Amino acid sequence: MLIDAAELRARxxxxxxxxxxxxxxxxxxxxxxxxxxxxxxxxxxxIPDSTEQEIAAMAGVFVRAWQxxxxxxxxxxWFEEETGMRSPRGAWFHWLIGRDDALILNxxxxxxxxxxxxxxxxxxxxxxxxxxxxxxxxxxFQRERVASREEVLRADGERTVIxxxxxxxxxxxxxxxxxxxxxxxIPGSRLLFWEEVIADGKFRPAAEIRAAAHKAGFSPHQRxxxxxxxxxxxxxxxxxxxxxxxxxxxxxxxxxxxxxxxxELPVAP
Numbered sequence: 001m002l003i004d005a006a007e008l009r010a011r012x013x014x015x016x017x018x019x020x021x022x023x024x025x026x027x028x029x030x031x032x033x034x035x036x037x038x039x040x041x042x043x044x045x046x047i048p049d050s051t052e053q054e055i056a057a058m059a060g061v062f063v064r065a066w067q068x069x070x071x072x073x074x075x076x077x078w079f080e081e082e083t084g085m086r087s088p089r090g091a092w093f094h095w096l097i098g099r100d101d102a103l104i105l106n107x108x109x110x111x112x113x114x115x116x117x118x119x120x121x122x123x124x125x126x127x128x129x130x131x132x133x134x135x136x137x138x139x140x141f142q143r144e145r146v147a148s149r150e151e152v153l154r155a156d157g158e159r160t161v162i163x164x165x166x167x168x169x170x171x172x173x174x175x176x177x178x179x180x181x182x183x184x185x186i187p188g189s190r191l192l193f194w195e196e197v198i199a200d201g202k203f204r205p206a207a208e209i210r211a212a213a214h215k216a217g218f219s220p221h222q223r224x225x226x227x228x229x230x231x232x233x234x235x236x237x238x239x240x241x242x243x244x245x246x247x248x249x250x251x252x253x254x255x256x257x258x259x260x261x262x263x264e265l266p267v268a269p
Contacts, residue, residue: 001091002106002203003077003240007113022122023086024109029122034079034112039122040068042093043086045129050148050254056138058253061129062093063139079112080103084199085194088239089164092251096141096256105237107269147225147250149259154188160223161228162189163216164231166256174267177229183258184267186227192216197240200264201245207263219247227252227259 012018020037022029029039037120042062047054066072076099094102105112113119155162163187171174171191176183189201196212198203204212210220218224224246227233231253238249259265 001103003103003237004106005117008077008112009117011113011228017071018077019069019071021072021076021078021090023078023080023090024168026122026126027055028081029126031121031191032109032119033122034109034215035118035120037079037122038071038127040069040078040090040127040130041066041126043232046257047253049259050146050252050258052148053138055148055253056091056141056146057096059093059141060137060139063097064137065129066097067110068095068230072108076102077105078102078114079108079116080106081205082110083236084108084201085236089127089232089235092145092235092238096145096250097139098142104203110201138182142204144248145250147252149262149265150256151250152227152252152259153265155179155188157188158222160225161218162186162252163226163234163237164189164191165194165226165228165237166191167193170229170256172218176260177257178259180260181263182267186256186267187266187268189268190217192218192237194228194236197237203240203243206244209240213241213244218246223248225250225252227255230257231255 020034021040022033026039047058076094078087080086091102091104095257164171171185173183197209228234228238234251237249
């Protein structure tokens with residue numbers, strides 16, 4: 001699921017086919033990116049409600065955008081400036097639709113340059129995920145890799161646990177984004193701040209991630225549902241835990257933004 005820059009360069013030189021996907025904004029891509037990389041923005045795409053229909057439609061929007069590149073047979077490799085909140089979300093979208101071969105370039109553009117890789121201006125169209133309401137957009141997806149708010153509400157805190165990837169100030173309710181209706185956290189959720197799984201612009205070694213997860217109260221034997229503000233940081237922690245050997249993982253795509261809007265849902269201050 002991770003590939004380092006030296007390995008990617010070697011495999012490209014050997015003739016392997018990859019689709020390089022730049023998750024940064026269009027200006028950064030157009031200025032300088034990996035050779036022949038496509039700009040593909042998944043960071044700014046969200047769904048209004050994490051119902052089964054909306055999740056299926058979200059997967060469908062991604063499938064159509066991905067297929068529009070015409071490179072479906074090549075291995076997807078997601079990257080950004082350094083490993084952060086964008087490239088893991090892109091890889092998670094691919095994992096959601098069953099593309100388990102999708103990779104994250106660990107360390108991103110900076111690691112590529114450090115390994116001697118060249119950069120070129122990005123050319124072509126900037127691919128964006130655009131909302132397209134309607135059941136006709138729905139496709140099949142890997143249900144176990146995503147969680148609705150109903151599943152979050154049913155979490156028992158033992159077999160299924162909720163991981164909050166936000167800052168401590170968001171978790172304790174002392175800070176709330178302007179777009180959120182309420183401050184606080186999902187009751188029973190445990191904090192594992194997303195930056196704890198990153199060091200020097202790359203994912204930490206698997207053993208260090210396992211140790212951080214264990215310290216926060218998480219076990220590989222549990223189903224772990226990650227959430228944050230709107231799903232990006234949650235995908236980073238999802239990818240980190242996957243790298244560390246955890247297997248029963250899901251992202252609550254609605255995250256706190258959706259949860260706070262539903263006044264009938266409980267909130268822990």
